[in-house]
Amino acid sequence: MTYSSYRVKVPGKLMIAGEYAVLEPNQPAVVLAVDRYVSAYIEPDNQNELSLPQLGLKTITWETCDEQVQFSSSDSRLRFIQNSILVVNQWLQENSIAIRPFRLTIKSELDDPVTGQKYGLGSSAAVVVAVISAMLSLYGDEEKAPALDHIFKLSAIAHLRTQTNGSGADIAAAVYGGWLGYTSYKPDWVLKNIEQGEKLTTLLEKQWPLLSIRPLVAPSLLQLAVGWTKEAVSTGPMIKRVQDYRICHEEGYSEFLKDSSRSVIGIINSFESNDCSSAISFLKQNRAALMNLGESAGLPIETAKLKALCTFAEEYGSGKSSGAGGGDCGIAFLKEEAHIRELLEAWKAADISPLKVNISKKGVSVTEYNCEPSLKEWPACLHQEQIRETWNHKENISV
Structure with missing residues (x-):
């Protein structure tokens, strides 16, 4: 049949x-x-x-x-x-x-x-x-x-x-x-x-x-690398803590939204103008906005491993957490394909697993x-x- x-x-x-x-x-x-x-x-x-x-x-x-x-x-x-x-x-x-x-x-x-x-x-x-x-x-x-x-x-x-x-x-x-x-x-x-x-x-x-x-469409020279921290996180409780911060700290939260919007619009514009250097720079700015939010809200958006992931990435380009943070994955924007191998080796040494994703x-x-x-x-x-x-x-x- x-x-x-x-x-x-x-x-x-x-x-x-x-x-x-x-x-x-x-x-x-x-x-x-x-x-x-x-x-x-x-x-x-x-x-x-x-x-x-x-x-x-x-x-x-x-x-x-x-x-x-x-x-x-x-x-x-x-x-x-x-x-x-x-x-x-x-x-x-x-x-x-x-x-x-x-x-x-x-x-x-x-x-x-x-x-x-x-x-x-x-x-x-x-x-x-x-x-x-x-x-x-x-x-x-x-x-x-x-x-x-x-x-x-x-x-x-x-x-x-x-x-x-x-x-x-x-x-x-x-x-x-x-x-x-x-x-x-x-x-x-x-x-x-x-x-x-x-x-x-x-x-x-x-x-x-x-x-x-x-x-x-990403800039033609842009290289993306992804690292996994091996630390799982539940998104729901992280969002709840940010929402609590939003209610109690309207001014600080409003500033975060402005910083996030500027950096994201910058990334989008850099994609549309095929500007790899600007994409790297604005990704770094988006990381800064999230780090400020985490510090103000007492929220561990960047764990020790995510911080290490980003620090190594910034030797060659820029990096940040992906998603709610607190674990899971981080990403890096690089301009030179030759630097990817060096970055991945540095991540491995810090117990961060490179993910083969395209x-x-x-x-x-x-x-x-x-x-x-x-x-x-x-x-x-x-x-x-x-x-x-x-x-x-x-x-x-x-x-």
Whole structure:
């Protein structure tokens, strides 16, 4: 028997500049999609079944009851997937599309394969985009790929329903790929529309206030290096502490926003003018803005390892933490490719692991296969490159 199946591939992200500030209205950020991926495999089945083998979660089933998705496991790590399925189900019902059971398997390259520690490459956003894209592909028109804007907005809604905040920059990188200049939508506006009963179909067609996503091209001479501190951090508590500082220190927070905006706009302008030296300089200024915020708020944005990462980077160019800080990854901008090896060796000596990542020019992509046997009968395929040889490639759809 032949089974229709889709593989969805979604890149991770690196926040380049504008962290924390991008959560505020009209505050720009630069984000990059990288070639570490979350992949989702989906096919019709007799019952709803989910597998995340890298998390030790296999054969998770679910039922849809009273417009809620009830998993057979209460594992909190499933909340993003749960809300992603819920959002797509609502969209399907609005469009009079029958909901049918399916099997979904997810694997990720965004964590360390040995320890399982996350790198800080936006795993939750990538998983949400992968699940939503997979479901839209399975239920959608075979001749027409899902619209990127729709994938982005449905993913943003699912993410908001899960944690009620976030800028959406990591979602944008996962959906559109490449270098992006990004300004966030207003989460309160989105949530208010949903609470007032706005149909998702209508919300997808609306212009979201303040949202701006624009592709960028890095200066031709710019070199990017990425280092992993091996120190994991939870973003939520870091954001909460910054929000507390914002409430109690309005003047200091306002100054941080001004400094962040100047430096990020400087990076964007340097990209548009192909000015590598200015990009390096403005990245250094963005680091300074974050360091001042951390010092004022008593927040460890730069750990000892991140400080070492940046100090070594500044011998050749500039460096800064990526994302919330407090661990995870840092980045460096360099002008000379010859200096990269020297920088990476200095990082290794400081117990900082260089990450081999490159730009992912494409965002989410969907490949349709005819699969025999089914995913359910062939789970081992998902962990091996031979999956490409086992499956008869029918069509590649770039979305």
